[in-house]
Amino acid sequence: xxxxxxxxxxxxxxxxxxxxxxxxxxxxxxxxxxxxxxxxxxxxxxxxxxxxxxxxxxxxxxxxxxxxxxxxxxxxxxxxxxxxxxxxxxxxxxxxxxxxxxxxxxxxxxxxxxxxxxxxxxxxxxxxxxxxxxxxxxxxxxxxxxxxxxxxxxxxxxxxxxxxxxxxxxxxxxxxxxxxxxxxxxxxxxxxxxxxxxxxxxxxxxxxxxxxxxxxxxxxxxxxxxxxxxxxxxxxxxxxxxxxxxxxxxxxxxxxxxxxxxxxxxxxxxxxxxxxxxxxxxxxxxxxxxxxxxxxxxxxxxxxxxxxxxxxxxxxxxxxxxxxxxxxxxxxxxxxxxxxxxxxxxxxxxxxxxxxxxxxxxxxxxxxxxxxxxxxxxxxxxxxxxxxxxxxxxxxxxxxxxxxxxxxxxxxxxxxxxxxxxxxxxxxxxxxxxxxxxxxxxxxxxxxxxxxxxxxxxxxxxxxxxxxxxxxxxxxxxxxxxxxxxxxxxxxxxxxxxxxxxxxxxxxxxxxxxxxxxxxxxxxxxxxxxxxxxxxxxxxxxxxxxxxxxxxxxxxxxxxxxxxxxxxxxxxxxxxxxxxxxxxxxxxxxxxxxxxxxxxxxxxxxxxxxxxxxxxxxxxxxxxxxxxxxxxxxxxxxxxxxxxxxxxxxxxxxxxxxxxxxxxx
Amino acid sequence: xxxxxxxxxxxxxxxxxxxxxxxxxxxxxxxxxxxxxxxxxxxxxxxxxxxxxxxxxxxxxxxxxxxxxxxxxxxxxxxxxxxxxxxxxxxxxxxxxxxxxxxxxxxxxxxxxxxxxxxxxxxxxxxxxxxxxxxxxxxxxxxxxxxxxxxxxxxxxxxxxxxxxxxxxxxxxxxxxxxxxxxxxxxxxxxxxxxxxxxxxxxxxxxxxxxxxxxxxxxxxxxxxxxxxxxxxxxxxxxxxxxxxxxxxxxxxxxxxxxxxxxxxxxxxxxxxxxxxxxxxxxxxxxxxxxxxxxxxx
Numbered sequence: 001x002x003x004x005x006x007x008x009x010x011x012x013x014x015x016x017x018x019x020x021x022x023x024x025x026x027x028x029x030x031x032x033x034x035x036x037x038x039x040x041x042x043x044x045x046x047x048x049x050x051x052x053x054x055x056x057x058x059x060x061x062x063x064x065x066x067x068x069x070x071x072x073x074x075x076x077x078x079x080x081x082x083x084x085x086x087x088x089x090x091x092x093x094x095x096x097x098x099x100x101x102x103x104x105x106x107x108x109x110x111x112x113x114x115x116x117x118x119x120x121x122x123x124x125x126x127x128x129x130x131x132x133x134x135x136x137x138x139x140x141x142x143x144x145x146x147x148x149x150x151x152x153x154x155x156x157x158x159x160x161x162x163x164x165x166x167x168x169x170x171x172x173x174x175x176x177x178x179x180x181x182x183x184x185x186x187x188x189x190x191x192x193x194x195x196x197x198x199x200x201x202x203x204x205x206x207x208x209x210x211x212x213x214x215x216x217x218x219x220x221x222x223x224x225x226x227x228x229x230x231x232x233x234x235x236x237x238x239x240x241x242x243x244x245x246x247x248x249x250x251x252x253x254x255x256x257x258x259x260x261x262x263x264x265x266x267x268x269x270x271x272x273x274x275x276x277x278x279x280x281x282x283x284x285x286x287x288x289x290x291x292x293x294x295x296x297x298x299x300x301x302x303x304x305x306x307x308x309x310x311x312x313x314x315x316x317x318x319x320x321x322x323x324x325x326x327x328x329x330x331x332x333x334x335x336x337x338x339x340x341x342x343x344x345x346x347x348x349x350x351x352x353x354x355x356x357x358x359x360x361x362x363x364x365x366x367x368x369x370x371x372x373x374x375x376x377x378x379x380x381x382x383x384x385x386x387x388x389x390x391x392x393x394x395x396x397x398x399x400x401x402x403x404x405x406x407x408x409x410x411x412x413x414x415x416x417x418x419x420x421x422x423x424x425x426x427x428x429x430x431x432x433x434x435x436x437x438x439x440x441x442x443x444x445x446x447x448x449x450x451x452x453x454x455x456x457x458x459x460x461x462x463x464x465x466x467x468x469x470x471x472x473x474x475x476x477x478x479x480x481x482x483x484x485x486x487x488x489x490x491x492x493x494x495x496x497x498x499x500x501x502x503x504x505x506x507x508x509x510x511x512x513x514x515x516x517x518x519x520x521x522x523x524x525x526x527x528x529x530x531x532x533x534x535x536x537x538x539x540x541x542x543x544x545x546x547x548x549x550x551x552x553x554x555x556x557x558x559x560x561x562x563x564x565x566x567x568x569x570x571x572x573x574x575x576x577x578x579x580x581x582x583x584x585x586x587x588x589x590x591x592x593x594x595x596x597x598x599x600x601x602x603x604x605x606x607x608x609x610x611x612x613x614x615x616x617x618x619x620x621x622x623x624x625x626x627x628x629x630x631x632x633x634x635x636x637x638x639x640x641x642x643x644x645x646x647x648x649x650x651x652x653x654x655x656x657x658x659x660x661x662x663x664x665x
Numbered sequence: 666x667x668x669x670x671x672x673x674x675x676x677x678x679x680x681x682x683x684x685x686x687x688x689x690x691x692x693x694x695x696x697x698x699x700x701x702x703x704x705x706x707x708x709x710x711x712x713x714x715x716x717x718x719x720x721x722x723x724x725x726x727x728x729x730x731x732x733x734x735x736x737x738x739x740x741x742x743x744x745x746x747x748x749x750x751x752x753x754x755x756x757x758x759x760x761x762x763x764x765x766x767x768x769x770x771x772x773x774x775x776x777x778x779x780x781x782x783x784x785x786x787x788x789x790x791x792x793x794x795x796x797x798x799x800x801x802x803x804x805x806x807x808x809x810x811x812x813x814x815x816x817x818x819x820x821x822x823x824x825x826x827x828x829x830x831x832x833x834x835x836x837x838x839x840x841x842x843x844x845x846x847x848x849x850x851x852x853x854x855x856x857x858x859x860x861x862x863x864x865x866x867x868x869x870x871x872x873x874x875x876x877x878x879x880x881x882x883x884x885x886x887x888x889x890x891x892x893x894x895x896x897x898x899x900x901x902x903x904x905x906x907x908x909x910x911x912x913x914x915x916x917x918x919x920x921x922x923x924x925x926x927x928x929x930x931x932x933x934x935x936x937x938x939x940x941x942x943x944x945x946x947x948x949x950x951x952x953x954x955x956x957x958x959x960x961x962x963x
Contacts, residue, residue, distance in 0.1 A: 353839025356859075475859020477887060482859070 002127050003035035005061035006119060007052055009043035009068035011098055016041075018102040020112040024067065027116045031123045035059055044074050049081045056085035063087075063129060065122045067095040067115065088131035090586065090649060095122035117662060124661040128654045132586035137628050139225030141577045144169065144335040146217050146516065149177020150559060151551025152341035153199050154566030155573070159339075160208035162574040167210045167333060168203065169217055169231055174278035175200055177343050178552075181261060183373040183381075185559055186423040187454035193277055193376070200279040214284055218330060220338070220519045223629040224546030225582045227335045235326040237285035238271075242321035245273075245281040249313035249322070257289045259378070263368045265386065266378025271313045271322075276376055285313075285322075292324075337546050337573045338520065340530060341566065342513055344552040346505040347402025347410065354473050355398070355503060361387040362481055363474060363501045365401075366420060373427055383431050385500055388479065392499035393434055396483045397421050398471050399441040403506030403556075412527070414506030415556040418445045421504050422458035429462040437464035438496055440471050440485050448558070467494060474501055507556040520547050521609060529555050540569040543631075544608070548572055587649040588630035589637065595644035596622040602636035602645060611636065682753035682799065683745045684712035685763075687901075688720050689756055694901035696945035700930040701755050701796055703944065707937050708805050712753060715744045721762035724868045735775070736782045738766035742793075743785050751792035753799045755930075757900030758867075760795045761825040761833060767793060768832045795826060795835065797899045797929060801847040810938030812852030816960050818932065819893035820844035820855050821884065823903040824864045838862060844897060844929055851936040858891040860884050865906040874913070881906045882914045885924050894956055895925040897932055904928065909950045925953030935962055 006028040010016030021039050028037035036059040040048040043066060055061060064082050068074065071094040079089035097115040105111040143159050145152045148170030160166045168175065179185075180200075182192035203209055212231060219230040253269030261274040268274070270290040271283045287293045291310035298307050314322045346367050350358030362385050364372075375381035385392050399421060403414040418441070425437040439458075444466070446455040458464050469486035476482075483496040509528040517524040522542040523531040530549045533541040540548050550569035551562045576582075589610075591602075598621045603611040610629035615621055623644075625636075637645045637652075646652060690698035705712050718741045727734035742763060745752040754760040770776045770789045780787045820841075827838045836843050839862060845855035863884060866877030885907060888896050898904045907926040914920035926949065934944040941963045946953055957963035 353837060357840060359840070473859075473863070475887070477859070478890060 002033045002063050003059065003061050004031075004033045004063045004065060004123055004126060005052070005055055005059060006031070006034055006037040006065045006067065006123065007043055007048075007055075008037070008039045008097075008115075008119070009048070009066065010039065010041050011069060011102075012042065015068070015098050015102045015115075018105060018108055018111045019097060019115045020108060023112050024097075024115050024119060028065075028119055028123070031120050033063075033127050034123060036061060043068050044077060049077075052078075052081050053085040056082065056087060061087075063091045063093075063126045065093050065095055065119060065126050067097045067119045067122070069098040070094075070096045070100075088133075090132040091126065091129050093122040093126035093129065095119050121658040121661050124657040125654045128651070128657055129649070132648055134583045134586050135627060136581040136583060137225060139577070139579065139582055140227075140334045140336040141165065142167070142333075142335050143573050143577065144217075144227070144229055144333070144338045145341060146338065147177070147341035147343055147510075147551070147553070148172075148175030148203075148211075148213070149341060149343045149551065149562075150179045150196060150199075151343070151562040151566040151569075152177070152339070153196075153203055154563045155339050155341060155550060155570040156203055156209050157199065157206065158567050158570030159573050159577075160206045162570075162578075163208070164574065164577045165208050165210070166206075167212060167231075167335070169215050170211070170213045171216050172274060173214050173236070173272070173284045174274050174280070175203060175211065175213060176275070176277075176279065178367075179559060180275060180277070181263075181367060181370055181374075183370050183375075183377075184423065184427060186419045187448075187450045189423070189426070193374075197277040197279075200277070204279045211280065213280060217516065217519065220521075223626065224544075224576070225336045226628070227338060227546065228332060229335060229338070230330050230332050233329045233331060234284075235287070235328050236283075237287070237290075237322060237324055237326050238283055239321045239323040239326075240280065240282050242319045243282045243317075244319055244321075245283075246318065248316045248318060250283050252312050252316045254310065254312060255289055255291055257286065262371045262378045263365070265368055265371050336577050337548065339548045339550060339566075339569045339573060340516065340520065340522070340553055341549075341551045341569075342510045342516055342553040344507040344556070345510050347408075347414075347508055349401050349503045349505050351408055352401065352503075355401070355471070355501070356474050356476075360474065360476055360481060360501075361385075362392075362499065363503065365503050365505045366417070366424065367505065369424055369502050373424075373431065381431075383428065383500075390499070391432060393432075393436065394480075394496065394498050395428060395435060395437050395500045395502060396471075396481075396496055396498040397424065397437060397439040397502045397504060399439065399504045401503040401505050402508070403504075404442060410506055410508070410527070412506075412556070413445060415445070416558045417504035417506060418443075418455065419448070419451055419558070421502075422446075422455045422464075424502065425458040425464035426454075426462050429464075437462070438483075438498075439464055439466045440469055441466060442468070442470070448560075469494075474498075507552055509553055513553055520544065521607070522547050522549070529553065540565060540572055546576065582628075584628050585632065586627075587632040587647070588627045589625045589632065589634070589645050589647050591623055591625055592644045592646070593622055593624075595642045596640075597642050597644075598622045599641060601639045601641060605635045605639045607633065607635065679711075680709060680805070681711045681713065681750055682794070683748045683750045684714045685718050685741055685745070685752055685754050685759060686714065687718075687754065687756040687759040688723075689758075689901035693905060694756070694928075696948045697755055697901055697904070697928045697930060700928055700934045700939075700944045703939055704800065704930050704933045704937060707808070707934075707939075708800070710799065710805070713748070713750065715741065715748070715752075717744060721756075721759040723758055723762065727762070727765075732778070732782060734762070735766050735769055735779050738763045739770070739779045739787055740783050742766060742791055743783065743787055745793075746788060746791045751794055753794055753796055755796040755899075756902075757795065757823055757825040758902055760793065763793045764833045767791070795899065797826070797843055797847070798835065800930070800933065801843045803846075803850075807850055807933075807937070809851065809936050811936050811962065813848070813932060813936050813960075813962065814852045816853040816932075816962065817856050817892050817894045818848045818853045819858055819888035819891065819896045820848060820861060820929075821888070821896050821898050821903060821907070822862050823898070823900045824862055824867075825902075826899060827862050844899065847929065848897065848932065851933060853932065856888075856891050856893050858887055858893070860887050865903045867902050867906070870906060870910075874910075875917075877906055878910055878914055878917055881910060882918050882920055885911070885914070886920070889922065889924050893924065894960065895927055895932075895953060897927055897929045899929050911951050923951050925949065925951050925956050927953055 083089040255270040256267040258264040259268040371377040446452040469488040471485040550565040614624040722737035866880040870877040
């Protein structure tokens, strides 16, 4: 026979102001198996907890019901309380008479009756509770970081400095990400490369970091502490042991391809490093564009005219590092934690027909302007018009291109555009004192340390004219562009003759962010931004334990936020990896092997990949639960046709006895 | 759409449309009507004018009464529906009003209300096409007699033909190409320019001529700066504004020259072998004949 203790909380007046608590206590005393009932002003206080501990010992209670606030609030606290008195922590049931009762009702009589019902249900349920025991699993003390932009770099450095091994996977030939494409950074006008490249070098030199550039994550298996990841290493065709990065090959290569790094404004050879400070500072061969590789491809079929052979790089390489025998290779590595930092790309403005739809060469994106301003860019840092190479004098900036615009499916604010446009206006004036900038904006959003001052500086010191309104049309008139817009503050249309138009293109997640999320079993929103476990309180965690997200793959943010975010993710990873084993929650599904028919309907619905196949001794294939992965969501239970699955702590028998108690009154 | 053996290379035998000329084409834009009929006849496109069509309501109806602006086109749509043929509309304003009505009538309550208003049970099953869509069909072979070589045409679509895109469903609203491709098939050069779909000022001419002069002048001067010999239009309203006020532009805005404004059907007619006289090319205020003679097209 169980001896159940019931403790009803007043929660000050939160509960006691509506529910007649003494009446509930009195009713509880007459419920089946209840040996003791009492009330508390604040059960969660130390005094309240002590009274429960004392009652368990003195009244020899073996099960406890606490009628108080939501279990989301204090279930863990009270589990520790009963455990301290020697009970198994799962022999406790919380009856929520605050959120489910006193807060939503005003009639005291009805609320008290409902509270009594809720408590009687909890008593019926807890009578069927069993002791549950968490399990311990081992973990691999190694972290995988996907994406080598500033966020990934920061996370890698922080985890590695805490003494854990890190593998940093980057799909491009160099780490550095979008920040390496920027000329200067707001609001300090620091040279972007000057502050970024030392960190890139730190990554390359850190003894705990393994850098896998030109590589992609293909598949992820396992669970927190024990991930197994397939990584595709694309063939670089260069032996990095022999290569010294001397640059002879990329200077000799005769092929020219539009440079992705320079947003197509400049060109690069087929054997290349993306930019001068690339890490690693060793080239890859772009197989799709290499002349000799094209020749080899032709040789297979001999269709069409024979392309020229080349192999100049092989001839000039002083260390014979070109290795055309390299093939794409998939390696499998084990990790305890994964950090996703796949970053962003800029919105493709060609969907804006009114801005020329990409037809006008002198309508450029802000990232293109960054490349034109950069001393290492295609024009050597001189801002020249793409159409005729002249110096633009009248420059129009248009804000919110692919941001705050429902029409193109991008209703969100990209957060950085107001600030980088202010930076561009200031910088253009520094490049050429005769430049007049015009900025069409919706609002100037300058929330951040020193941001507002910086945005004012663009207006006050450099004379940039800020016009509040949208641009309706841009068209080419002769050599220049006519910009037709509206100044909504004076309520009149405006026309500006511009030499150059810069579109403040917004942020969107990198290509395939959704596919990576699917591989990792984490959520993403309609724009493919990854979803954090809680937007405020768990900003770098995800719903899948051991997978963390940081940087612009989660949402638009600037460099300081990305660095902070990367560091935050690193702190979570370090906390995880510093444990010797992981404790799993015992509230998981459990399959009765005698009832399971092996239909695997449960596997179809499981969002956590927790269902595995198991072969019984009598050679039947049945489902079994990987308890490290199971979150106890209960989906498999409703999907199970033979009713073979139960949820520990919420078994069908437990729930049924609650219902029976209620309907029998 | 009448049965057509599209893409097979065979001559198309049956292209039959109900024809809704609209008020303009029976009056100020007679040359558009005449040239349209000639070109259609030549290309084997049969036009059957609706017997009892009424005004589409133009800007007058929808600025005074919403129901009226739907009921007027609905009356015409009902007739087209009874004929069981797709409806060809040469005027961009009529086209816009008919497409708007069809769009609004997708709503069941609106459909019932308008049906009660016109006293006939309506459906929305009728296809409405602008004459440019009908004639730009690349499956119709063009028996060209006189290619328009050497003629630079600024194709001007105006606003009503292409906007709002979700209602009219006509080409790209910012950079349409239908007329450009047609002109190139005729041997002309369609110039690339940026004001293809800007407003000419439309009916505001009656109240604020200064606004129309400014808007139309901008269109004409960019067309000219971009090297055009003439402007091709598919709307009687646009034609009136661009063609008629060039003298006023000279007086008020210093417009120093003349730029002929022709209906696209007139240019088609020229290349198909009709004479300027037959195409009523002498009806325009800005005389296109000197330019056409210079290009050896007239």
